[in-house]
């Protein structure tokens with residue numbers, strides 16, 4: 001992820017207004033373990049080892065260590081019951097599926113994904129994981145906004161048809 005940080009300044013991006021509206025978030029274990037391994041870098045960027053104040057759900061079939069002071073629950077399997085817990089915790093705020101793409105896909109399979117927010121950085125890596133490993137052909141994703149963030153990033157928002 002070293003390529004990501006130089007591309008945009010957090011404060012100039014949509015992130016501050018986005019995260020202010022998030023009431024609960026979920027991620028897979030690869031994303032979580034990356035954050036654990038890079039806690040020092042995250043602290044330098046955000047001022048905290050764990051950058052979220054919202055309750056977080058981490059999907060894993062393994063036993064992982066929690067980060068001290070972080071509001072985290074480890075869960076596995078079907079996303080439906082987890083979504084119910086997240087909905088109750090988030091109140092009127094949004095639920096953010098941080099990633100990876102397959103976890104977002106599991107919420108999509110369950111009919112629980114409303115919006116895809118995709119940020120494209122102005123670099124190429126030559127290989128990598130799929131952004132969203134699902135076929136979404138019809139109804140198409142409806143583009144609702146395009147926002148340029150400096151010369152290094154663009155954000156696309158799509159409404160997911162039901």
Ligand SMILES: NC(=O)c1ccc[n+]([C@@H]2O[C@H](COP(=O)([O-])OP(=O)(O)OC[C@H]3O[C@@H](n4cnc5c(N)ncnc54)[C@H](OP(=O)(O)O)[C@@H]3O)[C@@H](O)[C@H]2O)c1
Nearest residue numbers: 028029030031034059060061062076077098099100101103
């Ligand atoms: N740029 C961004 O905004 C952004 C955001 C998120 C991620 N990422 C990147 O995307 C990549 C994500 O990696 P990834 O595709 O491997 O995704 P991931 O979702 O972070 O982790 C996948 C792992 O989570 C666990 N998992 C997923 N669903 C589960 C379920 N229903 N029940 C139990 N466990 C479940 C499984 O591991 P175990 O069961 O073995 O624990 C699975 O192998 C990383 O490189 C990350 O840095 C980027």
